[in-house]
Amino acid sequence: MKTLKAIPEIPSMTIEEADLFLESKLNLQFATVDNKGDPNIQPVWFYYDKNTKKIFIMTGKKTTKSQNVRERPTVYFCVEDGNSPYKGVKGKGVSTISDDLQRVISISNIIIVKYLATLDNPMAKAISERSKSREGIIIEITPKFFSTWDFGKMSNL
Numbered sequence: 001m002k003t004l005k006a007i008p009e010i011p012s013m014t015i016e017e018a019d020l021f022l023e024s025k026l027n028l029q030f031a032t033v034d035n036k037g038d039p040n041i042q043p044v045w046f047y048y049d050k051n052t053k054k055i056f057i058m059t060g061k062k063t064t065k066s067q068n069v070r071e072r073p074t075v076y077f078c079v080e081d082g083n084s085p086y087k088g089v090k091g092k093g094v095s096t097i098s099d100d101l102q103r104v105i106s107i108s109n110i111i112i113v114k115y116l117a118t119l120d121n122p123m124a125k126a127i128s129e130r131s132k133s134r135e136g137i138i139i140e141i142t143p144k145f146f147s148t149w150d151f152g153k154m155s156n157l
Contacts, residue, residue: 001053002145006090011153018089018146022048022055022079025115030057030139031076032068040064046079047111055141058108058131061099069095069139077141085152093143105131107138 005012013021027043034040042065047056055077059066069075075095080088098104108131109119116124130136 004147006147006149010149013148019050029078087150091143091146093141095141098138
C-alpha cells in the first residue's frame with residue numbers, strides 16, 4: 001500500500017500507524033459520484049482489514065451509495081479525528097458489492113461489534129436483522145493509496 005503526505009509541511013503516518021488509526025470507532029466519510037456527476041458523501045460505520053488493506057461498509061441494496069457504486073465503482077473516503085492533535089487517513093479506491101448472505105452477515109456483525117461492542121442490544125439486533133433479511137449488502141473498497149496527516153508529530157505543537 002502506498003502512503004502519501006496529505007499536506008507537504010505536516011508529518012504523515014506510517015502504514016502501521018494508519019492501520020492502527022483505521023481500527024478506531026470514528027466514522028468513515030464515504031464519497032461516490034451520482035449519474036449527474038455530483039458527489040454523494042455519507043458518514044458510515046466501517047471495518048478495516050489491515051491484512052488485506054481493504055475497507056468494508058454495510059448498507060442497503062437500494063441506497064444511493066450502493067446505486068452509485070454499481071454504476072461508478074471509483075470511490076473516495078476519509079477518516080479524520082477532529083480532536084487535537086488532528087490526524088487522518090483519506091484515499092481513493094475501487095469498490096465492489098457483495099450480496100452473499102453469509103459474507104454480509106459476517107462482516108456486518110464485525111462492524112456492529114466494533115461500534116456497539118455487542119450484538120445483544122436493540123440497535124445491534126435491528127441492524128443484524130436487516131442483514132439477514134437480504135436487504136443489506138457489503139461494499140468492499142480496495143484502496144489505491146492512503147494520504148495521511150498527523151499534527152501530533154509536529155514538534156512545535
